Amino acid sequence: MKITKKAVLAIMCLSLAAFAPGKAHAANKVQIPDGACRKGNDIYYSYSGSGLRMDLMKINTKTHKKKMIVSNKYKGRTTNGFFDLNIKGNNIYATYNIVDGSDGFNFYICKINVKKKTKKLLTKGHHPIVIGNKIYFVKTKYNKTFYQDQDKGIYVMNLSGKKIRKVCKMPSSYISSLGSCGKSLVYEHTDSNQERVYTRLSKQGKRLGDLDPNDTITSTYTSADSSYDCGVDNKSYYVTGGKVLCTDYDTDKTTTLVRYDSDHYGVQSFQVFGDVMVVRGHRQKYIKKYHYMGSKGYIYLIHLKKKPTKVLLKKYICGE
Template sequence: MKVLSQKVRAMIGMLVLAMVVSVAIPAVAQGKTKVGTSADMACKSGRYIYYAYEMSGVRMGIMRLDTKTNKKKQIVSYKYNGQESNGFYNISVKGNYIYATWDVFYGTAASERYIYRFTKDGKKRERLACGYNPMIIGNRIYYTKCKLTYDVYEGFSYTEDIGDYSMNLDGSQSRKESVKRKYTSNNSFSQRKTTTVGNYQYYIGNKGKTLYRMNRKTKKKNVVITYYNGVDSYQVCGNYVITQGLSKGNAQSYYGKYVGYCVKSNGKNKVKLASWEPAE
């Protein structure tokens, strides 16, 4: 009986330990990581492509390209309270609104980033949160939340990351989240990875000068676009590709200007979106 009681006590101890462990770590079972595709410099909605190039020497507002007429229109100015800003990125469209990160700071010394939403005509705007990288999944926005900090020595405000959060589409009910992002754009200088969209793979070849599209089944490929001094970045938007690269240089600009295009993925119907001198 004495031996049996020891075994019983041992079993009871193991059961109690198991219960303690299971109670101590419920957060692991509850915590679900949200996975989605990060918004980037452009977004297609119906016949329109909304886009904005920023940094590398350019700042611009949110533009809209009509893919049927090839007409361009500025929807939102990049000027904040009448002053220049660093512009927009992480552009997406949901319902009747355009969502984007707006860096209202001007220059490379810092960033002051907020998430805004605009009506599609650009006439109304709402600041939803201090943060950036908004990613819409369902009816919630997953984003990197920030706090505003003032640098007394430099004399300006800037934003610092807090962590991943989510909120409703109107900016209400913010809560902490675990988020994993996939990216659609490909920068040729930082990564030469293949971008896969549906049945096609997009990749940069020809010594960094040409963007190709290849059918994954037939292996047939076509040239999407070639830049004389190299493709800098691209983003696939449905059956269109938004690109940035360097043109042929001249006496004024040795490496050439940056030029942005919208081109069909089959390499046809190339529309010039912007051009500027490289900087920063």
């Protein structure tokens, strides 16, 4: 049988595809908001938990100059602050928990103007994700008896907090995050086997099926027990033994970016923004102030190009 040049080329292409790194070219690219977001050379960030209460801050990735944008305080009182940060234009849309510490949950979708340094409560809710000119979020209602919010469903509104309408009832008893995959919504939850799952949802609230972990990457790492990989371009970012590692599929080189404790909660979260990463974790240290061994938290900005370099954003004593 005669084999043509076209057939040979086709076989070569198929062979190369078989050895191509699957994760780097995953079909499903998931965006999940977390404690940081980026616009141009500026990274905006705010974290809370483990005793930490932060204002919304900004760091320039070129000069490393830091500025406070808005305080975490609400009516003069310290709060649990901001998370689920989305940026569009000059505005950040985030979850704002207006209570402090273990006093419960009282979530609002908050609009922050980074130029005017103002914040405005739009409506009750959390887990906002901005897609186009719409904000999708989990609507909540405050329960005074239990001092916490109850989830009421997924809703959508415009960027001014108007024209609020229901998309669907809660698709799961608990949603740990809301994000996007292309033009679809994605919600993170736990299945019957206690495995973390990303499930696609249309903008009309129709369930579109679970995402395959073997063909899905996300730029946000928020859980040590998630089976979904983090990847950007041709690189994979992951956690092993308390270390955040990067594997470059073009060179097969693996680089250690930062080291934390090797236990399950050593690395708490990270987000990749092209050539930089923001990462949060803790290490066991001797606390001179209290004369005992305890946990210290460290938040870094890491430059990923060439030799990775770290810039300390925040250091704190966990549980203080």
